[in-house]
Amino acid sequence: MTVITGLELSPRKVDYLKFILKKGRTVKTTEISSSFKVDPSTTSKTLNELAASGYLNHVPYKGVDLTQYGGMYAEFLIRRHRIMSLLLSHYGFSSEEACEEVSRFEAYVSKEAVDKICSAMGHPMFGVCGEITHEKCFHGEQRDG
Amino acid sequence: MTVITGLELSPRKVDYLKFILKKGRTVKTTEISSSFKVDPSTTSKTLNELAASGYLNHVPYKGVDLTQYGGMYAEFLIRRHRIMSLLLSHYGFSSEEACEEVSRFEAYVSKEAVDKICSAMGHPMFGVCGEITHEKCFHGEQRDG
DNA sequence: TGATAATTTGGGTGAATACCAAACATTGAT
């Protein structure tokens, strides 16, 4: 049972996993590279790394999709984004402002912190940019893994 | 009149400026390198870069201190740290937990965001790790520079 | 089945952060 610190992935990798989870299907390299406006070769390499680390299944020339672990991890990433955005929305940020700001720093926010905030907020069901799920949240309180 | 976005400096440089401001005097390379547990040569190079960018005055072999601009900027850095830590302390974080968590991501939080949060909090005078000053805060609300 | 489009690979770049070894400057003790 691997423990998630939330600090495992670089900002770009976080972006990619969130993107792939939101698509909910196999995604092609070009979809990602054009969305993020980078060269396909850059995306290709990053996807390879994510596959090597077990987050993605990569069938060369075909596309990528999330492994079981990658799916679980990406759900945390989305939850983190939504919880942090919701938090900022309580301080005068519009949805867009909150999402944009959070996107800058979310990769450096620990799961422990997210769980704590989520718990203090009473495990909200909706964020400013979508539904918040708490499957693996552990409700901030201690629980066995 | 240079506009501060808050995203000008890398995490390490943020650490250094905050450290120097807190000391409130000329600081030697070794003080910094030993505090952050890195090689003095690493610190020396980073201090050079900060000097080249106008944040520090560096007298070789003697030490560094903040330029006027550097001092102003460092005050923002401290305010950002304290506002963000105070924010987290409202979600069940102890002072230490809040400081530690914020230290991980503060370099990526914009001044605009800090001002907004500061304003929404009613410009608090005290954070979990020191007094908060609002000299250059512009009180979140619009004001001319 | 061959041209076109998508993808990957190989080779480079720059920023950030770090280390080591060697050169250089400062300081303090004799």
Place this chain on the structure above:
DNA sequence: ATCAATGTTTGGTATTCACCCAAATTATCA
């Protein structure tokens, strides 16, 4: 006042992240 010890800087090198270009490879469709 000089020299050894200490502190600092320079030069060289490494890694991680993120990016680009050009060339090779694979897939697809007409």
